[in-house]
Amino acid sequence: MLKIENLNVNYGSISALRNETITVGNGELVTLIGGNGAGKTTTLMAISNLIPKVSGKIIFKNKDISQLSPDKIVKMGLAHVPEGRRIFPGLTVYENLVAGTMGNSVIKNKDIPQLIEEQYELFPRLKEREKQMGGSLSGGEQQMLAIARALMLKPDILMLDEPSLGLAPIIVEEIFELLVKLKIKGKTILLIEQNASMALSIADRGYVLALGEVILEGTGRALLANPEVIKAYLGG
Ligand code: ATP
Numbered sequence: 001m002l003k004i005e006n007l008n009v010n011y012g013s014i015s016a017l018r019n020e021t022i023t024v025g026n027g028e029l030v031t032l033i034g035g036n037g038a039g040k041t042t043t044l045m046a047i048s049n050l051i052p053k054v055s056g057k058i059i060f061k062n063k064d065i066s067q068l069s070p071d072k073i074v075k076m077g078l079a080h081v082p083e084g085r086r087i088f089p090g091l092t093v094y095e096n097l098v099a100g101t102m103g104n105s106v107i108k109n110k111d112i113p114q115l116i117e118e119q120y121e122l123f124p125r126l127k128e129r130e131k132q133m134g135g136s137l138s139g140g141e142q143q144m145l146a147i148a149r150a151l152m153l154k155p156d157i158l159m160l161d162e163p164s165l166g167l168a169p170i171i172v173e174e175i176f177e178l179l180v181k182l183k184i185k186g187k188t189i190l191l192i193e194q195n196a197s198m199a200l201s202i203a204d205r206g207y208v209l210a211l212g213e214v215i216l217e218g219t220g221r222a223l224l225a226n227p228e229v230i231k232a233y234l235g236g
Pocket of ligand 1: 012014016034036037038039040041042043091194
């Protein structure tokens with residue numbers, strides 16, 4: 001589904017990603033973990049072509065999308081939920097969901113009500129708050145809205161940047177349960193997380209990033225049991 005091949009990204013003279021190679025298979029939930037500044041956010045930004053690459057290729061559905069514009073990448077079916085849940089605070093929940101489809105010729109207007117119903121089924125809390133302004137929702141609800149808005153595009157792959165950031169543990173659990181639900185429905189997910197134990201516990205496979213390099217990879221279960229991972233990322 002998605003392959004990142006020998007990706008290199010610099011910020012000025014700082015090397016943020018070095019020869020990063022990652023694959024995400026159809027229907028897989030893959031997580032990328034690592035500490036502050038490891039290069040996780042940079043990876044997603046480079047995949048969506050929001051920052052320039054020094055070298056490397058991004059292959060999505062067997063096509064090289066390395067030079068494609070960010071909007072074309074979204075239209076191809078790659079949705080990116082950035083860190084910090086950038087929803088529209090002055091629009092209602094319903095309007096935020098509709099706005100998710102704007103400018104995207106793939107989604108037909110007549111399909112929007114059905115798509116919104118699908119999101120409400122997944123996130124009953126959003127239905128209850130349908131007429132509420134996005135900005136008045138709790139942090140967890142805003143995160144759910146950001147994910148639901150991305151799902152409005154029926155993406156083939158969903159990339160999530162730290163959905164747990166700044167949320168209470170009980171809300172984080174709810175978000176992770178939802179990701180498991182999406183995975184069971186067959187959605188392909190690339191999840192960036194600092195909360196390594198939770199991310200690895202739901203992931204099929206994971207990669208550990210340190211100083212812009214992949215230093216370890218394996219199944220979620222193998223990484224959870226890996227002494228190096230336990231010591232560095234699981235507080236063991
Ligand atoms: P965090 O969880 O803190 O966001 P991260 O793993 O997502 O960490 P990145 O944000 O991708 O890490 O950052 C990777 C490296 O690139 C860090 O050293 C960071 O300081 C640097 N960096 C990130 N954005 C910029 C920028 N706009 N200009 C210069 N350096 C940057």
